[in-house]
Structure formats: structure tokens, C-alpha cells
Amino acid sequence: MNIKAIFSCKTTNWETPQDLFDELDKQYNFTLDVCATSENAKCNEFFTPEIDGLKQEWKGMCWMNPPYGREIGKWVRKAHLEVITGRCRIIALLPARTDTKWFHEWVLNKHEIKFIKGRLRFSDSKNSAPFPSMLVIFEGRP
Template sequence: MAINSVLYSSESEVWETPKDLFDKLDTEFHFDIDVCALPSNSKCTTFFTPEQDGLKQKWEGVCWMNPPYGRKIGAWMRKALESNTTVVCLVPARTDTKWWHDYAMKASEIRFIKGRLKFGDSKNSAPFPSAIIVFRKKNNENIKVTSFEKG
């Protein structure tokens, strides 16, 4: 059985959001801006590129975020938590990490995605589970945890 070695390496921190997943969430949330994108994979007309550094920008409206999945993911999740707006995040479900407990567990809602996503035009599913983390403008005291059908 052939295994795509890039999926199991740190060669890339960029995991392009599956279009059907984004479209389903966009129908629900009506995103204004993609806060962390490349011109080739942005999901919204308005987006911040790495050169603009979304971590240094003010986030307004309803934000979509699929951050780099490397060491900086904690900084992106902290920004999502601290922004005074609604931010919907696609992240690996790394429930054993510091960033998960420091930031994801303070979200309004956590949606665990059933199965493994296929990112971008990959032929194989990701080697990790994913979750949708929702930070609402006004967080509730109680976190809502659900499963989410990806397509």
C-alpha cells in the first residue's frame, strides 16, 4: 500500500479547505473574510495573505480561518479567541495539545468532523481528525460539542 509521505511530514503546514465543507459552513455563517489564506486557496473575496500577516490585522465581520497547522497554530487560535467577532476555524482535532486546551476549549462551539477530510486536490484523506471551532462574538459559558457531517 502506497502512502503519501507529504501527508505524514512537516513539508507543508498548508491544508487547503475542502470546497464542499467551506460551502456548507458559508451557507450557515456567511463569511466576510478569510483571515489566513494564499491567493490560490482563499475562500472569500476578501482575505489576508502571509505578507499582510492576519495575526497583525484587525478581524471584523464573520471570519473564516484555516490556519497553518504548524507551531504557530496556537497564535492563530489565540487571535480567534481574542477577536471581538465571530471566527469559524478548521483545525486538526489535537485534543492533547496546549493550544487546544488554552483556546479551543474556550470556544462557543466545537464540531468534531466525522471521518477524515481530503484537503485540496489530495487523493488521500488526512492522517488526522479535524474539528470546526466556533468563536462567537459573545461566547456562551457552556461549550456546545457536536459531530459535523462534512458534505
């Protein structure tokens, strides 16, 4: 088994599967995609890397599918802190990495977690993801 290949990836950006987003959007009516590109934004209002959602104030019903690299902890922390302000709710699509520092510090016992059964096939991928996924519902509980 090639462990190096399992944990390596050409990109940290995994575009949200449109069918998953559409199903969630029916329930939550998203208004802001907090980390997107012009090509993959799921909402009319969105923050691009140039705008840097980490430096912006988030409002409304937010969708977050952050880059899955080393910076992911910054996005999860930002989501946790933003909902505490009461200006927004956030639904995040995240890799189910329950062994990470960011998961224990900013998600576990703080926000609702919904594990996704099976492996997602992200929009720009021929194969299913090499990792499990989860939805985290950030709702302002400290």
C-alpha cells in the same frame, strides 16, 4: 509502524475542501478569510501571509483554516481574543488535537466544538488527511 512518517508532512497548509466551505458558507455567509493565499482564498476579502492576519483587526463573519504547524497556537489565540472584541465571529477548521496546549488554553470550555466524522480530503491532496478535524465556533464568550 513508522511513527515518524505519521507525524511528518511536506506542508503545514491544508486547503479547505470546497464542498465543506460551501456548506458552511450557506449557514454563516463568510466575509473574511483570515489566513489565505491568493490561490486558495475562500472569501473575496482575505489576508495573505504578506499581510499577516495575526497583525490585523478581524471584522465580520470570518473563516479560518490556519497553517497546521507550530504556529497554529498563535492563530487560535488570536481568534479567541478577536471575538472578545465583538467585531467578529470566527469559524475555524482545525486538526482535532485535543492534547495540545492551544486546545486547552483557547478552545476547551470557551467555544463550541464540532468534531468532523471521518477524515477530510483536503483540496490539494490525493488522500484523506492523516489526522481528524474539528470546527470551532468562536463567538466571544470569555
